[in-house]
Amino acid sequence: MKKSLLIFYVLLAYALMEMFWWGLVIVRLKPDRMSMLMGEGAVFLFLLCVGGYFIHKSIKKEDKMHEQQQNFLLSVTHELKSPLAAIKLSLQTIIKRDLDKQKQNELLGNSLKDIERLDDMVENMLLATRIENRSYSYPKEEFDLSELVLRITDRLQIHSCGCEQIIKTHIERGIPVFADKFALSSVVTNLVENAVKYSGPCAEVYVELTRKDGHTVLKVADKGPGIPDNEKMLIFDKFYRVGNENVRKTKGTGLGLFIVKEVVQSHDADIIVKDNAPQGAIFEVTFS
Structure with a gap:
């Protein structure tokens, strides 16, 4: 995204320099058309600046969205790994050690909570996708x-x-x-x-x-x-x-x-x- 912004600024600067250069050339050739060139140049400069502002804003917004998506992927990876690691450790402990029934039930209960946490996260991602795609119909009941x-x-x-x-x-x-x-x-x-x-x-x-x-x-x-x-x-x-x-x-x-x-x-x-x-x-x- 930084590269895109750099290219955009270079092109904008080039367009401005070309506008001023051709304006000077035309004024030198036809000095009597200076007032008309000033008016048209001002309109063109205004439109160029407005367009440049919105393009800049769009690129920055895209850059921010890209960064948020990257952070989202990192967060999801961490959120998935933590409960999975806890479930794996609990099951390995039950298998490798001779635990009493109470301790086994405690570890299994913790594993079930981690599974529910994973289920909630997956449901969240699926629901968010369907909501954004406008494919979720919200079936209602009392x-x-x-x-x-x-x-x-x-x-x-x-x-x-x-x-x-x-x-x-x-x-x-x-x-x-x-x-x-x-x-x-x-x-x-x-x-x-x-x-x-x-x-x-x-x-x-x-x-x-x-x-x-x-x-x-x-x-x-x-x-x-x-x-x-x-x-x-x-x-x-x-x-x-x-x-x-x-x-x-x-x-x-x-x-x-x-x-x-x-x-x-x-x-x-x-x-x-x-x-x-x-x-x-x-x-x-x-x-x-």
Whole structure:
């Protein structure tokens, strides 16, 4: 991309020099046409600058997209290798060592969680591709959203901090919705996983599902570093991730919030991002 920009600048400079050169030649041959040349030259220069600006902007955008895709591939590779390595280690431990039943069940349980994590990531990539290609139809049905949120939060619950639960919930029972169950499962999963991922070790994540003024409201709050105001809308772009790619420590592919935004919009719902006090972010989805 840098080579393309260099070629573009060289061609632009060449075009400008040619314009001024031929303008001087014509003025020398026909001085009486100088005013006409000045007017036409100004229009041509304006159009050339406008065209150059948009071409430059397009090349930079393509360069940024290429960089994001490269980071996406690196992130996916890392995201795939980590759970696969953990599953392999657990199975090798079970095979090579004479473990008691409890320890075997613990290792198998951890392996199942890693498999679910891989499954979620693959489903995310497939869903994002189908959404972008406009080939996903969002088949809708009536179901209990409360049960869905409870099931997902229970599956994503982390018990590595003693007996204390990481995900705190306040979920009103029996809230029905007419929606795409699979797509909304992806929305809830992505929001909760992001909250857990960006919060500190053993930091509390809060998930709330309520009915307010005739609307169903899903709220996911974390105590992570928060999101700067100038990035609150950018985070829903495909492959976009908060912070500098070179120093970022959190895992992710940059697809989760893109899927969340697309699914929410397809259900005529709204999503807003707010600051959490004293730190962190709150994602609030409102269904009509």
